Amino acid sequence: MLNGTVESIAKNTLLYSFVLSQPFALYAGAYPIFENKTLLEAEELEYGDHGEAVRILQYKLNELSYYDDKIDGELGVLTEHAIKKFQRDHNMTITGQANKETIYALIEVEIEGHLKRLENLSGSVYPGLHSEDVKIVQESLQYFGYYEGEIDGMYGPLTKKAIEIAEEKHDIDFQDEAPQQSFNTMYESERQQAAAATQTSTKQSSIKQVQVQGGNSGIIQTAYAYVGTPYVWGGTSPSGFDCSGFLQFVYNTEGISIPRTVTDIWNFGSPVGSPSVGDVVFFETYKPGPSHAGIYLGDGKFIHAGLDGVEVSNMYTSYWEQRYLGAKRIGE
Template identity: 35%
Template structure:
């Protein structure tokens, strides 16, 4: 009696093992280990959908599922037609192998951030003009002591948040060379016969403001004196 009970129990365990092995959907497996078709539910179906999404064939916009429904079947059929396979809608091993190959070959192109447009700070022309009349002083760097040309430019541009070298010759070696002038651009002149020796600030409408001769004043760039001595312009803002 006891022996009969043990034999029956062992038989039941063996039968359960056979059922488990014969049902591969209950075991962990990778995409491509088995054929998938409509009506099945398994995690490999989701993997299949992800691969088909990469190839552009799975267009269901509600996310991925583990159920092989009409959307998945349609996606598989479209893939099979495109690559000249029999369009059964069944993901057999050959179909899955090709799907995986095509999905792996898809390159993910990172979107480039739009290039930032270069911005030019607005120059405070009024602040520069408020210093008109301050006397010219060789080596001067403030309204109290007076200004020379580079002292005036350095003082005004510092108020704009720009630090510049002390001498006009060194200022000419900073910034970006420009031909179309904007207010705040530095303009340079040769007044000594040897390279850059004077600097002014362009304020628009063909005018410059600078410390020259007796005091800070506004002049026209087109005047005969300044026109023939013009060297170039730099943008530092």
Template identity: 35%
Template sequence: MKKIIATMTVASALFASPMVSNAAFGDQNLRSGMKNNDVKQLQQVLKQKGYFKNSTTTTYFGSITKQSVVNFQKANRLAVDGVVGSATFKALKVAGSNQSSNTVTAGSKVLKQGMTGSDVQKLQQILKQKGYFKNSATTTYFGSATKQSVVNFQKANRLVADGIVGPATWKALGNSGSASTTSKPSSSTNTASSASKLINTGKKYLGVKYVWGGTTPSGFDCSGFLDYVYKEALGVKLPRTVADIYKVGVSVKSPSVGDLVFFETYKPGASHAGIYLGKGKFLHSSSSKGVGISEMSNSYWSQRYLGAKKINY
């Protein structure tokens, strides 16, 4: 009993302030079905970051709390299991906590159409500085013009284009540079550069044999190849399986160079993926040929194509 009380005391300390501590959460995670004050404090932090949508918080970890955790995990490239363990606690501290002096101070507040306030005007000012808000004057009202400006910014920065300013959009507003009203956002150049690095790195391993479960240049399976290339080229860690990579990606109607293309092969759902090279070709590690380049129009791949997704770097 003393051990349980001590563990819960540590948990409470984690949420003592709006910033979650880096401290470990003992041996106890928070998950569906639990009921205690730590759950309520978790909900409060998720609410501050725009993920918990209920008007009030409770001490019960139910389906709404789990979905809020899942959404947070997806946005922060974590294992998407709805369980709050040490990695999720750490991310809860990091997400939205490093706002620069040029960003909106209310960076953890979700803004959407219909809202009013000084935060909306600050948002418009930043969007105007970056060339997205075209009105001559800014206001405190989040109307259709503001929403369209946000959508355009989100599309240019490879975000979910829903017109809602949540943590991911705040972060991009702070890191995408200060484009003028007559120039393109610097993120366009950064995106092209990242795609080029990704492809050039991947092509270095053309001919490497396929190995089930392989994660190194001595032999790659499909997801092992993608993860290795992303880490080497961009310092990005991908989930281990194609199914999980598919979950964290942002769907697009058609792939751009550097996007991932997904296929349904030996089991239902996404089970194979590759890096889109443009002109209908993609780079991947197949079980028959190892690392190579294939045509999307190939009869085998075209019949199994699921769609394309962007991975936010």
């Protein structure tokens, strides 16, 4: 299930209890982050299933022009057909079942649509401003459950409050950064959390079975010891890591000095054609070029500091595979 951002929102906004108490028709599409949470918790929806998660699935498919029948919460023939069309168009295995990969893909397409709108932002927003830019900002804040007012394009008290909450939760500053950059950071958080929910949980015992050669054994064992450590933006210690802070800490513990940022680690390492256990694997996430990295464990798995904390992920899920840039070896 989604953690991090979603759970913190649920604890800090009245919207969560409001959404749960209202008929679906009243809030459908207004608070996508809560809809995403419901879908990802469902894990898999198939023919014959019914309920709130199916209604949300039908709504999203309808918004993307794959489903044009009644949104009734019943996964019947037409809903199954819509799922198959979506899977076909996105090069997925065509099953008619909405598994986690399919659900995440729906969320990804939805996010891409929101980001496309952000390209229309012309400048900064500030209290008192009444403009189309403010309306776009309000819609993006509403996506995360921070904004609960009318989408009216007026930067008033509710918009100001929503921005302040978003800034605190995501460590961003709408005044110092362009709004588009700030929202890219927020949407990337949502992307990574949704991606994490599609991955099969990896137990500690499975990591211990990885055969490690030579000097890399200490690196893997050290990295493994911190599974579950929370994600902290800028974190470099066992109280909390970001992705590059985690890598630097692990390598420093083993007596190897590496740079602090993902980009510098990318430039520091020696390129390899395919990763071996202990190599660093890199991904392009919220900006062009290497922006996320982890330590390769073998069998397509890597350990990294994701937004749900230090965890093991599979490189071959749809999210990570399409963002993989390459691997580098440290110490050669």
